[in-house]
Amino acid sequence: MxxxxxxxxxxxxxxxxxxxxxxxxxxxxxxxxxxxEVHLWFHAAATVLVIGLGLYFGLERWEWAVVALAVGAVWCAELVNTAIEAVVNLVSPDYHPLAGRAKDVAAGAVLVMAIAALAVGLLIFGPRVWDLLSW
Structure with missing residues (x-):
């Protein structure tokens, strides 16, 4: 060879x-x-908060990996949603039911990922915050 x-x-x-x-x-x-996109600023603020909490609580490597994947997935979903909305607005500037459905489904994907990321946050940070508050 x-x-x-x-x-x-x-x-x-x-x-x-x-x-x-x-x-x-x-x-x-x-x-x-x-x-x-205003929503991305919310995600940016949440990202800064999560990183700060992770540093404060001294997350383990595997916890950082899970948190990073969750944060990255939310950002990716939001960016794809933004791209889909831009393309739909370009192709269909007037209202069309299919254009509306495409936008709604893309927004739904962001919502599902944000809920999953919230679950990750509650599982990783929840017990630590609870211990901190219940001293």
Missing amino acids: VEPTPPPPRRLAALVRQRAASFGYAFRGVWAALQT
């Missing part, structure tokens, strides 16, 4: 530039959503 040869340096440099640009586009998308 013949080993594949690495790409020439110029192609590699162009590939690295393209990947870096992709990250730039992604960060620009998150920033654009933060500028237009």
Whole structure:
């Protein structure tokens, strides 16, 4: 079996530039959503609160992993919801029942993920907060 040869340096440099640009586009998308979506600011505040609580209570590594996945999933759901709403508004500027259904289902996905993240938060932080309050 013949080993594949690495790409020439110029192609590699162009590939690295393209990947870096992709990250730039992604960060620009998150920033654009933060500028237009009030719900994302709520998620940002909740994220800061959760990180602060995690540091205060000294979460274990596995707990950080679960919390990070829950927070990331909520952010992803909200960003996908924002993208779906933008595309639906572009394609169907006037009201259409299917456009409304698409937006409602996307918003429902965010709600389901937020409830799941709340459950994670209650399971991980609930006993610690309860102990703190019941001294």
